Ligand SMILES: Nc1ncnc2c1ncn2[C@@H]1O[C@H](COP(=O)(O)OP(=O)(O)OP(=O)(O)O)[C@@H](O)[C@H]1O
């Protein structure tokens with residue numbers, strides 16, 4: 001036992017350093033590949049340098065009166081509003097379906113039928129109904145974020161350990177206390193996992209919605225780049241999407257850690 | 270026939286799980302303030318009996334009375350320390366201990382003093398802000414025991430609570446449960462696999478048979494306390510009970 005630990009300690013630093021270097025290696029490789037490709041056809045694959053230039057230019061000469069941050073914020077705002085509504089409604093609906101057999105009977109099947117329809121498939125009909133203003137875009141994102149939150153909340157409530165409910169029953173807990181003191185707290189980790197999924201799904205959906213009909217946002221920026229054959233602008237948009245998406249994931253995980261400090265899964269790494 | 274001395278009355282209690290016949294026509298009384306230990310082979314229905322008493326599951330036939338009323342956790346102040354780890358993972362040690370008191374709407378200051386007392390009693394000071402998964406199995410079990418103690422229950426049910434403990438902690442908690450029992454005059458039903466533990470704690474030991482279980486024997490332990498494991502009388506009773514069980 002001791003021997004292995006000592007052995008591990010000896011070995012670990014080298015392996016650790018190596019592992020922490022590997023991401024940089026892979027990113028460098030990607031850059032090299034990018035350079036290489038941009039040498040072959042700079043029109044279709046602009047070099048990192050000209051992409052960078054385009055990014056700077058975006059601040060000097062905004063597209064549609066907005067610099068990059070403006071567009072990022074436009075997209076984020078839609079996601080945040082939709083996500084907030086979806087969290088409130090989704091958790092409520094999920095808890096009701098998970099807790100009440102009657103609600104499950106009424107909405108369960110209906111929900112299973114609607115759920116497989118991806119949010120993008122709602123686009124045409126929602127544009128036809130509500131036009132191309134701000135509301136329909138938020139509505140689409142709402143649909144994309146609502147579903148994972150409902151499903152995870154529902155599952156979390158269903159999976160409450162009977163033993164935990166028994167403990168509370170034995171203390172003579174009312175039905176209300178069983179729900180609010182046991183079922184909902186115990187379902188918080190899956191609920192947060194649902195919100196995490198919803199955030200990434202909402203981020204994808206908003207871009208799709210913006211690509212169809214919009215005057216602001218990263219999705220708009222990309223379509224604009226396509227319309228004007230401004231490939232560097234497309235790349236700037238894509239990179240921004242990736243970076244913001246990654247930041248969103250980090251932030252949601254941070255919030256999750258803060259609000260569910262007992263969640264073992266989060267502690268493992 | 271009301272009887273002030275009887276806390277629990279079990280009459281012709283029978284339980285089937287489907288075809289599985291677990292408890293067979295069991296009848297016995299538990300006196301007010303008695304410390305009763307129940308021993309019996311694995312799977313003979315000890316946990317099932319406690320579940321029946323707390324109405325978590327319904328009996329197939331037979332009756333259970335507490336204070337001459339049908340047993341009901343809504344009326345009776347019962348605490349049940351479950352056999353499986355049942356601490357709430359989303360609550361800290363302190364919050365776990367408060368849980369039952371809060372459910373019963375006990376005043377805040379009372380909760381505070383009781384929880385402080387329990388934390389001290391069980392040596393959980395350094396863990397008060399920890400979550401159960403950060404604790405060892407035996408410390409986690411201490412939360413469950415503390416949660417039951419904190420209710421100052423009228424009727425304390427303990428289902429092999431010390432099975433996971435090291436011997437030092439077990440001896441310590443055995444004395445603690447005795448202390449609590451004496452101080453509050455609770456009636457205690459204590460399930461254990463450990464015959465020495467049963468003889469150390471009990472005023473009376475119920476020995477259950479294999480499934481379908483009946484009461485094989487009742488042994489009254491009237492040794493003075495604190496009891497001594499090496500006392501020849503203690504050893505004699507222990508051997509006698511062991512002889513009666515012999516489920517291995
Ligand atoms: N809910 C249930 N449904 C079906 N069978 C059950 C159920 N609960 C318990 N049993 C069965 O009833 C029998 C008695 O179970 P019980 O848990 O009461 O035993 P026990 O005496 O507490 O055992 P142990 O010493 O292992 O704790 C076992 O054979 C068990 O498999």
Ligand SMILES: [Mg+2]
Pocket residue numbers: 315316317352428
């Ligand atoms: Mg058991």
